[in-house]
Amino acid sequence: MESQSSRSESQTDPLNNPATKIPLDGLCHELHSLQDLANRGAWRSIIDKVSRARALSLLQKPHDHVTYLAFNALAFTKLRRFNEASSELDSVEDLDSSHYQYETYPKIYPNRVGSMVPFSLRWLHALIPIKLGQRQQGIDRLYGLLDFVREKIMTKENNNLSDSVRVWRKREVFVVNCIIGHHLSHKEFGVCLSLMKSLLSRNSSDPYLISQLGYIQLQTGDLEGAKASFLKAEVDGKNNGSLSEVEFMNLVNRNKALVYMVGKDYVSAVREYEECIVRDHTDIVAFNNKALCLMYLRDLSDSIKVLENALERVPTVALNETLVVNLCSMYELAYVNHSDIKRTLSSWIARVAPDDFDATCTRT
Known part of the structure; x- marks a missing residue:
């Protein structure tokens, strides 16, 4: 069973459009259509669209191609x-x-300077070697991307481009979290702590970053350090402004719940997660972890209801592999005819899931 420590941050690119002041399709052929397909998770349709555009020679500008x-x-x-x-x-x-x-x-893009390479392409350039088992090459590229991002931040700061600095700061957090994720998978905790503290040295009151530090400390077994980080996130992050009031309050509740879970006080953890769900019915981390706590309390019936309710109320948000794996595991524990129930779930997922959903997670 898998718990979740925080909602993954909205990853700052999926595909960056550098022309914020120009109509989307004015810079790139049918860019709006591609972005709409990506937002809907219609990845196979994107591949078909790209193939057709190339075959019909519809891509005329350099920016179209990239x-x-x-x-x-x-x-x-x-x-x-x-x-x-x-x-x-x-x-x-x-x-x-x-x-x-x-x-x-200059004739195609008058008065426009800079790179036409989307940030996501740079990220994929680092990610793909890792996915192909070439971990060291991928890690090296991720660190190279981090250097690139930090150089951009420095340049933007020197030119007093505050809005642009905020965008690149978010990208810095995104890249650092990618690097931390890969180091965590190999239990390289010292590097993870160092990277997170480097981010906090520039924004010491960001409740999200402080909480991330606490999650890493929990994985190293430093419960007292994690408690101190979570308390700092609650006290110092109150007026930081990086999160909305609801996001901040739910972050605080989830942090408290994690400490309770580590101490096996599942009743108190459920209470914290319930507050999150009442406040924000799309808080899928709270749904998932509340269900796990109920399962640990041997209340399988209610734990299943929690996850089924999440899928029914907010399917586009709740439909992730971790939640579905946990629900299927609960079915296996609770029902003799769990195979039939999981097949029903699989059929529903096939109708509503985006193309990239891993249907094998139902284990049917």
Whole structure:
């Protein structure tokens, strides 16, 4: 059974559109349509659309080609077709080449400078080697991407571009969390703590980052350190402004619940998660972990109801592999005819899930 410590942060790109002041389709062929398909998780449709656009020679501008390539690589990655994603990336030159600079084409992009490479393409360039088992190459590229992001932050700060700095700061957090995730999977806790503390050195009152530090401390067995971090997140983060009031209060409740779970005080943990759910019925971490606590209290019937209720109320949010794996495990513990129940669940998932959902998680 898998618990969840926090909601994954909205990952700052899925595909970055650099032309915020220009109509989407004015810069790239049918970009709005691609983004709509991505938002709906229609990754196979994206692959088909890219293939047709290439076959019909609809991509005329340099930016068209690099943007469609990025969407195609992302779609292959979402569908776990990593070799095909790698082939897309292999067709790209050095991402910092002048070939991908707007100023190289002044007649096509008058008065526009900078890179046309979406941030997500740089991220995929680092991620794909890891997915193909080439961990060291991927880690090296992730650290290279982190250096790139921090250079951008420094440049934007020197030019007093505050809005742009905020975007790149979010990307810094995203990349650091990617790196931490890979180090955590190999129990390299010292590196993780160092990386998180480096982020906190520049934003010491961010409740999300302080909480992330607490989650890492919990995994190292440092319960007292985690408690101190969670308390700091609650006290110092109150007026930070990086989260809405509801997001902040739910973060505090989830942090308290985690400490209770570690201490096996599941009744108190359930109470904290219930407060989260009342406040925000899309808080899937709270739904998932409340159900686990009820299961640990040997209340399988209610734990199943909690997860089924989450899937019924907010299917587009609740439909993730961790929650479904936990629900199927509970079915196996609770019912003799669990195979039939899981098949019914699988049929429902097939109708509503995005293309990248891993249907094997139902174990039917």
